[in-house]
Amino acid sequence: MAELQMPPKKKNSPVKTIKRSIIAAAVIALYIWTFLGINIDWARAFERMVNNFERVIPRLFNPDWDAFDKVMDAMIETLYIAFAGSLMAAILAIPLGFLAANNMTNNRFLTGVGKWILSAVRAFPDLILALLFVVAVGPNPFAGVLAIAIGSTGMLGKLYSEVLESIDMKVVEAMEANGANKLQILFHGVIPQVIPEFLSYAIYRFEVDVRASTILGVVGAGGIGTLIFFASSNRNWNEMGLIILIIIVVVTIIDFISAAIRKRIV
Amino acid sequence: MKKIDYGQVMAGKTPSIYTAKTKSRLLLIFGVVLALYLFSTYQTNSTPAELVIGLPNLFALLAKFFPPNFEVLIASSVVAAFSETIQMAIIATTVAAVLCVPLSLLGAQNITTNKYLYGFMRFFLNVLRTIPDIVLALIFVGIFGLGVFPGILALIIFSLGILAKLISETIESVDMNPLEAMQASGAGTIQTIYYGLVPQVLPQFSSLVLYVFEINIRASVVLGLVGAGGVGLVLDQQIRLYNLENAMAIIIGIFVLVVIIEFISNKIREAIV
Amino acid sequence: MIEFKDVSLVYPNGTQGLKDVNVKIKEGEFVVIVGLSGAGKSTFIRSINRIVTPTSGALMVDDQDILTFKGKDLRRLRTKIGMIFQNYNLVKRSNVMKNVLAGRLGHTGTFRSIVNLFSKEDRSLAYESLRRVNIEEKLYSRADELSGGQQQRVSIARVLTQKPTYILADEPVASLDPPTSHQVMSYLKKINREDKITTIVNLHFIDMAMEYADRIIGMRAGEVVFDGPVSEVNDQTFEQIYGRAIREDDMRGGADREED
Structure with a gap:
């Protein structure tokens, strides 16, 4: 049989090769910087682990049921915070969503401002917001509600504006042609199209907010996080075990219910 | 009607x-x-x-938070804290990206045909995702003491839950035909996955890893509040000392960092997909 | 040689896929299986490389009962049986070369294949296979940039690279237009002649079966209802196999091919 021929080499354009090498070099440099820069005291971490492992892990799996009432009350307070915050956000996000949607606000400058506000709000981690509000209104659940409300407004406003931008504009045009005024178009042409998605996103956001509000108490903004903070500073790992268990169960139930409701809406 | x-x-x-x-x-x-x-x-x-x-x-x-005292941002301790936050997120994302590969294969119904193993994996990943990152950080701080190491561990576990779930969903949506063809030609399981599955999920995989990196940047800011390293630690100190102008500058710094990272990762994502 | 001895297959949901099948296929034959969809053609073909496992009987490939095969034996069996699919089953995002080299996976160690260390021979073999189906210029194109007919040719090249003793083709032209269908069938026939590879093809187009087959096996409801050389086949045979009159859509049509 005749000698087989090798396939021709793949031709890469030099630009592509150079581009790839630059990216590869940048990534390698980033990792070198990371590993040289990070300062982990392995010896100390190991020593601590030897001392503490036994004191922490087994206790986490042995929840302190005597604290059940206290923990459950705090969890319910967390749910109140999440609910009040989410609902506030669901309403606050509506005008911002309209402002940021290209097809609702015909002024490019204004939509730009709207989008910028929304992404600016989103960039703040919830806990940092909570920290700010704790300083402003004192260490109570109200600070938590405000943190959740503001944090969620950023995300919901963005999602709302995307929903608005995807609506069927022919309906709106038809109404304009019929001589309907702006408010009528809004209530009969726009809102019926976006209500299911708005609701669905708001409920989804409630799910996220329940998770987020479990930790707000760590900085003093109420809810179960307060107990998390105390349990860890008192090294009460049995109670921490119960707290984690309750969070897992409640969050799972909320996720389940919310998914079921959202399925029915859309 | x-x-x-x-x-x-x-x-x-x-x-x-x-x-x-x-x-x-x-x-x-x-x-x-x-x-x-x-x-x-x-x-x-x-x-x-x-x-x-x-x-x-x-x-x-x-x-009282205004005007922000931006001079604090060039203080070497603050610069170091910012770098630490980025480094923590890079390490945690890298480790989570590696660890999530076997987990997401086990959590994908079309690859793991054993019903119980798959069900257990799904349950495990869901539970993992419900534990707040701060709680993980507190536990690891309890075990290892204050510092970056417990923070990184908390980020790894936290992002692992998110990443493994999203990637196993991506795996479930791939075209199974080429995998069938490879099995029919006598390829082993690992070969089939590497040649049939990996090319199909690689773009989404990279995109999701970037997404988790963004999440980790935000989370590592926050973890500092409980003593797990990074810029959150400095922020917490400044607020406790009531240096609110400094705190505001740091908050704005965090904001700019998050926006820049988001911008870069969006650019990379556009180039990949 | 492939031999079905009283092979039956019942799917877990109770469907009878195969029923007492007795067939012997000799070296170098080009066999076309015909029948309506659901007649068991696919099950027949897929039993040979054990993508499905018959529930009773014996299936001999090269004098070994493959129904007992597991793990390594099964992989070794599959490396000598190439398979072509209706939907080409290429990795759409990978390039043609990588798709064709996938045919060597069964012959290559796991580690070597993962670090992309295919031998020189494997790579030249892959290139040669692409040349045989005249698609070598698409070597580095991504599979999803090719037309259906081109993709099917790449999948034939993948099978050639596997160096099989048998080729199974499961409805290889069902997703193609008439001229491309004839092109693909011609390549399969050419390979069958030149390399003496036993080829078994599922088709539901009567005219194509008649044109390319040496031998036709007709199936209905999991049973073999006809088995004989093409010369013995006529319209009545097909009506018997299909259990109804022949219709227009049972024909692929010759399109713009010349009749001689």
Whole structure:
């Protein structure tokens, strides 16, 4: 049989090769910087682990049921915070969503401002917001509600504006042609199209907010996080075990219910 | 019920659009939501009235954060804290990206055909995702003491839960035909996955890893608040010392960092997909 | 040689896939299986490389009962049986070369294949296979940039690279237009002649079966209802196999091919 021929080499354009090498070099440099820069005291971490492992892990799996009432009350307070915050956000996000949607606000400058506000709000981690509000209104659940409300407004406003931008504009045009005024178009042409998605996103956001509000108490903004903070500073790992268990169960139930409701809406 | 043609609805002449049943149901839902809201606000002392009364107070206190003292951002300890935050996120994302490969294969129904193994994996990943990152950080700080190491561990576990779930969903949506062809030609399981599955999920994989990197940057900021390293630690100190102008500058710094990282990762994502 | 001895297959949901099948296929034959969809053609073909496993009987490939095969034996069996699919089953995002080299996976160690260390021979073999189906110029194109007919040719090249003793083709032209269908069948026939590879093809187009087959096996409801050389086949045979009159859509049509 005749000698087989090798396939021709793949031709890469030099630009592509150079581009790839630059990216590869940048990534390698980033990792070198990371590993040289990070300062982990392995010896100390190991020593601590030897001392503490036994004191922490087994206790986490042995929840302190005597604290059940206290923990459950705090969890319910967390749910109140999440609910009040989410609902506030669901309403606050509506005008911002309209402002940021290209097809609702015909002024490019204004939509730009709207989008910028929304992404600016989103960039703040919830806990940092909570920290700010704790300083402003004192260490109570109200600070938590405000943190959740503001944090969620950023995300919901963005999602709302995307929903608005995807609506069927022919309906709106038809109404304009019929001589309907702006408010009528809004209530009969726009809102019926976006209500299911708005609701669905708001409920989804409630799910996220329940998770987020479990930790707000760590900085003093109420809810179960307060107990998390105390349990860890008192090294009460049995109670921490119960707290984690309750969070897992409640969050799972909320996720389940919310998914079921959202399925029915859309 | 007759479908309403919105184009026909004239100004000033709107017929009743909903049936009595729908109306009463909507009213009920609205009532329940409102009642729950009022109750929640009562329980958390956050009635709108409270907000109005508290508002001037709030603004007065927020005013103390201004003007931000940007000079603090060039202090070497703050620069180091910012670098530490980025480094923690890079390490945690890298480790989570590696670890999530076997986990997401086990959590994908089309690859792991064993019903119990798959079910267990799904359950495990869901539970993992419900534990807040701060709680993980507190536990690891409890074990390893203050520092970056517990922070990195907390980030790894936290992002692993998110990443493995999203990637196993991506795996479940791939085209199984080429995998069948490879199995039919005698390729082993690992070869089939590497040649049939990996090329199909690689773009989404990279995109999701970048997404988790963004999440980790935000999370590692926060972890500092409980002593797990990074810029959050500095922020917490400044607030405790009531250096609010410094705190504001750091907060703005965090904001800029998050926006820049988001911008870069969006660019990379566009180039990949 | 492939030999079905009283082979039956009942799917877990109770469907009878194969029923007492007795067939012997000799070296170098080009066999076309015909029948309506659901007649068991696919099950027949997929039993040979054990993508499905018959529930009773014996299936001899090269004098070994493959129904007992597991793990390594099964992989070794599959490396000598190439398979072509209706939907080409290429990795759409990978390039043609990588798709064709996938045919060597069964012959290559796991580690070598993962670090992309295919031998020189394997790579030249892959290139040669692409040349045989005249698609070598698409070597580095991504699979999803090719037309259906081109993709099917790449999948034939993948099978050639596997160096099989048998080729199974499961409805290889069902997703193609008439001229491309004839092109693909011609390549399969050419390979069958030149390399003496036993080829078994599922088709539901009567005219194509008649044109390319040496031998036709007709199936209905999991049973073999006809088995004989093409010369013995006529319209009545097909009506018997299909259990109804022949219709227009049982024909692929010659399109713009010349009749001689």
